[in-house]
Amino acid sequence: MEMFDENTQYVSLANKYRPQKFEDMVGQESISKTLQNALKSGRIGHAYLFYGPRGCGKTTTARILAKALNCTGNGNGKPTAEPCGQCPQCLEIAQSADMDVLELDAASNTQVEKVREAIIDTVALAASRDRFKVFILDEVHMLSASSFNALLKTIEEPPAHVVFILATTEKHKVPATIVSRCQTFRFRPITVDEISSHLLDLAGAENIDLTPGAAKIIAKNAGGAMRDALTLLDRAIAYSGERIDEKLVGEMLGLTPDELLKQAVEALVKKDGVRLHQVFETLKEEGFDANSFLKDLKNTLGDLFYFSLGQGSEPFEGASSVLEGVSSGFLAQLSRKINKIIEEVKFSDNALVSAEVGMFTVMDSCLDIDAFIRRLEALERGEPLPPSGPASSARPSAVSAAKPAAKKTPSAAQATAFSGAKAALASPASVQSARPAVQAAPAARPTVAKAAEEIIAEDEEDLSAPAESAVTRAVGNRQIWDKMLKQFEKSPFVYDVMTNCSVNFGETEWTLRFAPGKEFYQIPAQHKLPELEKAARAISGRAITIKLAPAEETPAAKTVQPAAKKAEEPSLAAQPARAAAKPVQSAAKPQASSPVISEEEPFVNASFEADIVSAENTPEEVKEILDIFPGELLA
Numbered sequence: 001m002e003m004f005d006e007n008t009q010y011v012s013l014a015n016k017y018r019p020q021k022f023e024d025m026v027g028q029e030s031i032s033k034t035l036q037n038a039l040k041s042g043r044i045g046h047a048y049l050f051y052g053p054r055g056c057g058k059t060t061t062a063r064i065l066a067k068a069l070n071c072t073g074n075g076n077g078k079p080t081a082e083p084c085g086q087c088p089q090c091l092e093i094a095q096s097a098d099m100d101v102l103e104l105d106a107a108s109n110t111q112v113e114k115v116r117e118a119i120i121d122t123v124a125l126a127a128s129r130d131r132f133k134v135f136i137l138d139e140v141h142m143l144s145a146s147s148f149n150a151l152l153k154t155i156e157e158p159p160a161h162v163v164f165i166l167a168t169t170e171k172h173k174v175p176a177t178i179v180s181r182c183q184t185f186r187f188r189p190i191t192v193d194e195i196s197s198h199l200l201d202l203a204g205a206e207n208i209d210l211t212p213g214a215a216k217i218i219a220k221n222a223g224g225a226m227r228d229a230l231t232l233l234d235r236a237i238a239y240s241g242e243r244i245d246e247k248l249v250g251e252m253l254g255l256t257p258d259e260l261l262k263q264a265v266e267a268l269v270k271k272d273g274v275r276l277h278q279v280f281e282t283l284k285e286e287g288f289d290a291n292s293f294l295k296d297l298k299n300t301l302g303d304l305f306y307f308s309l310g311q312g313s314e315p316f317e318g319a320s321s322v323l324e325g326v327s328s329g330f331l332a333q334l335s336r337k338i339n340k341i342i343e344e345v346k347f348s349d350n351a352l353v354s355a356e357v358g359m360f361t362v363m364d365s366c367l368d369i370d371a372f373i374r375r376l377e378a379l380e381r382g383e384p385l386p387p388s389g390p391a392s393s394a395r396p397s398a399v400s401a402a403k404p405a406a407k408k409t410p411s412a413a414q415a416t417a418f419s420g421a422k423a424a425l426a427s428p429a430s431v432q433s434a435r436p437a438v439q440a441a442p443a444a445r446p447t448v449a450k451a452a453e454e455i456i457a458e459d460e461e462d463l464s465a466p467a468e469s470a471v472t473r474a475v476g477n478r479q480i481w482d483k484m485l486k487q488f489e490k491s492p493f494v495y496d497v498m499t500n501c502s503v504n505f506g507e508t509e510w511t512l513r514f515a516p517g518k519e520f521y522q523i524p525a526q527h528k529l530p531e532l533e534k535a536a537r538a539i540s541g542r543a544i545t546i547k548l549a550p551a552e553e554t555p556a557a558k559t560v561q562p563a564a565k566k567a568e569e570p571s572l573a574a575q576p577a578r579a580a581a582k583p584v585q586s587a588a589k590p591q592a593s594s595p596v597i598s599e600e601e602p603f604v605n606a607s608f609e610a611d612i613v614s615a616e617n618t619p620e621e622v623k624e625i626l627d628i629f630p631g632e633l634l635a
Contacts, residue, residue, distance in 0.1 A: 014230040017202055019060050020085050020094060022068075026198050026226055027190035028057050034185070035061075036081040039068050044079065045183040047155050047164040049140075051171035052187025055225025058167040059103075061187075062136045066101045067093050069163060070130040079131070089130055100130035107142040115147045120154055123162055133162045140166040141173035148175050155181050189224025192216060198226065199233055203244075208237060213246040220299075221253055256288060256296040258316040264297055265304065266322055268334055268363050276363065280356045290351035294342045301335040327370035337362045382476055477505040480540045487535055493628060494532070497525045504549075508542070513549045522548055524628045 019025050022032040038044060048065070050058040064083065070093070073084025083090050092098040104118055119135055127133040137143075143151070155164055155178060166182060168174055196215040203210035210233075218236065222229035232253075240248040250257070260282060267276035283293055303315035308328040314320065323331075341358035348354035378384065481503060488494040500518050504511040514521050529546050536544040 012231070013202060013206075013234050014227045017205075017230065019057070019064065020067075020090075021082055022064055023082070025057055025061065025064075027194045028061065028187055031061065031185050031187065035065055035068075039079045039081045042079075044069070044163065046158050046162065047182040048166065049171070049174070049179060049182035049184045050165065050167045050187060051169070051174075051184065053189050053224055054169055055222075055227035056187045056190055057226065058187050059136070059138055061185075062165040062167055063093055063101075065165060066098075066132075066134040066136065066163075069132045069134060070098075070100070072131075077131075098130065100127040100132070101134045101136065103136045103138065105139060106137050107139045112144065112146040112150050115143065115150055120150060123154055124159060127161055131161075133159075134165065135162070136165045136167070138167045139169070141168040141170045145175075148178060152177055152181075190226050191224070192219040195219035195222055195224075195226060195229045199229060202230070202233070206237075207242070209243045210236075211245045214244045214249045217246060217249045217253070217255070221255075254289060254292050256283075256293050260293075261297060261300045262316045262318065262322065264359075265300065268359070268366075269322060269326055269330075271363055273360065273363070276359060277356070280352060280359075284352055290345055290355040291342065294338060294345060294355055298335055298338045298342065301331055301338065305331040305335060325371055327368050327374075329370050330366065330368035333366050334362065337366060382479070476540075477510075480536060481505075483539050484532065484535050487539075493524055494528050497521050497528055498532075501525070509545045509547065510536070511547055511549045527628065 022036055025032050048062075050061060052058060067083035067085070067090045068081065069079045070089040071080050071083040071087055072089055073087035074080045085091075085094075089098060093101050096103055102118065123133070123135075125133075152175075158164065164182070166174070166178075171179070171184075196212065196219040199215045199218060200210060200212065203215070214236070218229055218232045222232060236244050236249055236252055239252045249255075260279060263275060264279045266272070267279060282288075283290070300315050303312060304319060304323060305328055306312045307314060307319060308323055308326070308331060338359075341355065341362065344358060345351050345354045481498075485495070485498055488498060497512075500521050501512045501514050504513070512525060514525075525548055529548070532546050533544060536546065
């Protein structure tokens with residue numbers, strides 16, 4: 001590093017290394033190429049609008065463009081794509097001393113009188129020496145509405161020797177009438193890699209030992225602005241001298257150490273309140289600022305979010321192990337909520353306490369729903385459970401402390417939970433079809449998930465093999481049944497039987513049961529049992545016996561019809577034709593003791609004998625249906 005010379009005035013790095021040519025611009029290659037091609041082809045616009053964040057090169061590009069328009073060092077008397085930097089015009093424009101290139105700060109000249117005096121009254125005058133008269137208006141969005149109106153006509157139809165270059169950080173504040181009359185160029189924030197690479201080059205030119213890690217930290221804190229990065233480098237040189245490394249830069253900027261950020265992230269992910277409090281105790285002892293810590297934590301969570309998506313690198317060592325079993329959505333949720341805490345802490349009289357209370361609120365309110373759903377789906381499919389995330393580790397610490405150290409068999413409570421899970425898996429509701437009339441099927445899943453989560457998702461417990469295999473077997477039986485349903489979708493009789501029954505799964509025997517009001521499915525089900533057993537054997541690879549169970553009696557089934565109504569019903573002897581056509585079905589058809597289908601439908605007990613169609617006139621396909629489903633054909 002050069003020693004201080006009292007006869008030499010110090011120049012900041014931002015001014016000393018300000019680009020003087022298009023090729024010196026960093027991060028704005030597309031804009032430089034467009035302007036150079038326009039200069040080469042002579043397609044020079046009368047007004048340009050440069051917009052983008054601060055410190056990314058808008059005013060610098062405007063000056064380089066003014067040089068290129070007026071440079072005389074090329075000797076051809078025309079604008080050049082690359083100014084020489086040696087002619088009087090280039091030297092004077094670089095020092096803001098050229099009489100024909102006027103730089104105006106619109107923030108200081110907002111009044112219409114100032115605009116009229118500086119621009120409108122002088123725009124018609126010819127250039128005193130240069131080829132073009134150039135007006136550079138910085139922060140043009142600060143002009144008043146009347147000033148914009150006064151400037152509008154001049155920008156719309158300026159003299160041929162005049163070029164306007166407007167620069168702003170807030171394009172939306174510039175009237176659309178002005179924007180539409182300019183060629184607009186968007187200056188993007190400069191990337192971290194581009195800034196750090198440029199800083200290393202400048203450090204080499206200044207004989208400063210700048211480590212790549214320190215350059216990257218400075219680039220990250222520059223916010224995409226090269227000017228801010230050079231200012232931070234100036235500050236780092238003054239702070240640490242000729243050797244600048246990550247530790248010195250972190251101390252200079254007051255950054256939170258990576259180890260402390262790692263501890264905070266682990267506490268949030270694992271919902272460890274004790275560890276989170278220890279982090280804030282360290283912040284208090286070391287004198288870290290609460291706002292800076294929250295911002296660093298938010299940025300770290302953002303980096304972890306991208307890292308979980310496969311983008312970028314680890315923000316700290318060991319990030320992969322911390323994120324095991326954690327979803328990207330959970331990290332995004334944490335980052336968003338911490339951003340809200342930052343806004344609250346700004347106005348607090350005790351920032352550390354407010355930050356800690358806010359962090360505990362974030363820790364309790366954020367749940368990794370995606371990870372929990374993945375575990376439930378794996379449990380439902382009978383697959384090994386994925387790594388436990390924060391949703392499953394969010395159990396009270398008292399429960400963990402109460403667990404025995406060497407537990408080899410399920411406790412009584414877990415055995416009860418497992419029995420409930422097994423019963424829920426084998427219950428009729430677990431295999432009912434998703435028809436509108438059947439609403440019990442979705443209700444069984446939370447019961448299964450809860451019981452199985454208590455049994456299998458314990459990270460430190462070693463449960464016995466029979467419990468795990470029983471749950472897996474029950475889930476496998478249900479999957480076999482679902483595959484059978486899929487197989488018989490095009491067989492209406494079998495599919496109807498399967499979707500209107502409940503199934504109790506056994507080891508080698510399944511029992512079908514029909515609810516009251518659906519007993520008529522028993523006869524077709526009896527004929528289809530061999531097909532069901534064959535399909536079950538083909539899918540499962542083992543012999544499964546399927547049998548029917550009688551429906552449970554209900555009080556309605558024991559209701560006896562009044563004697564008057566019995567007398568009104570026609571006897572079997574009075575129906576010769578019907579008895580001849582269907583002797584077995586008619587005998588099997590209950591009359592007096594049939595269950596009441598609905599108290600709101602009184603016609604179910606009426607006589608429809610007069611409407612019965614003779615068996616002789618019954619079509620053959622209808623007879624086949626009547627062979628399976630007992631009943632009469634009405635006209």
